[in-house]
Amino acid sequence: MMIGMLTPPAALEALLFASGEPLEKKQLAKFLGIRDSEFTVALKALSESLKGHGVAVIETPAMVELRTAAEAAVMVKKLRESELSRDLGKASIETLAVIAYQDGATRGEIDWVRGVNSSTSVRTLLMRGLIEGREDEADKRRIRYSVTSEALAHLGITSLDELPRAEELRAVAETVVEQEEVI
Numbered sequence: 343m344m345i346g347m348l349t350p351p352a353a354l355e356a357l358l359f360a361s362g363e364p365l366e367k368k369q370l371a372k373f374l375g376i377r378d379s380e381f382t383v384a385l386k387a388l389s390e391s392l393k394g395h396g397v398a399v400i401e402t403p404a405m406v407e408l409r410t411a412a413e414a415a416v417m418v419k420k421l422r423e424s425e426l427s428r429d430l431g432k433a434s435i436e437t438l439a440v441i442a443y444q445d446g447a448t449r450g451e452i453d454w455v456r457g458v459n460s461s462t463s464v465r466t467l468l469m470r471g472l473i474e475g476r477e478d479e480a481d482k483r484r485i486r487y488s489v490t491s492e493a494l495a496h497l498g499i500t501s502l503d504e505l506p507r508a509e510e511l512r513a514v515a516e517t518v519v520e521q522e523e524v525i
Contacts (some may be wrong), residue, residue: 350376350384358408367406437463441473442502446488448478
């Protein structure tokens with residue numbers, strides 16, 4: 343059976359890759375429009391086709407997920423460490439500032455303030471443990487991000503109340519401009 347232009351194992355691989363998280367086997371079978379027995383065959387075929395590759399199918403009795411193969415763990419660890427050792431960069435600092443100054447923000451709110459897609463910055467901040475996501479109380483479909491104690495330590499403050507306010511920043515900027523004019 344073909345699903346669109348893909349075989350069931352290929353379609354299953356695409357769905358698992360796109361989701362990036364564990365999915366229910368029953369839900370996947372229904373989504374693919376195949377019976378449970380056909381799903382089991384497709385899952386086994388996908389697992390076999392990925393042997394010796396950099397990714398593997400991980401399954402529990404009810405869930406299935408596409409993950410990095412165990413043999414790639416050392417390389418993946420090096421990649422993560424190199425990502426974490428780089429400076430945050432302007433986009434991530436802007437994103438962190440939006441979250442900190444608003445005392446929490448959703449991706450939509452962050453994108454609106456910055457005027458660009460912030461998904462990479464949010465991912466970077468999450469990986470470094472500088473922000474955390476929780477279900478938004480106002481809309482359960484969204485994630486509201488907030489700064490962590492690690493972020494406060496990174497910024498050299500103990501509370502969000504210690505963040506400089508607009509007036510303070512303006513005064514510092516004016517002082518810097520005046521000093522440059524003297525030079």
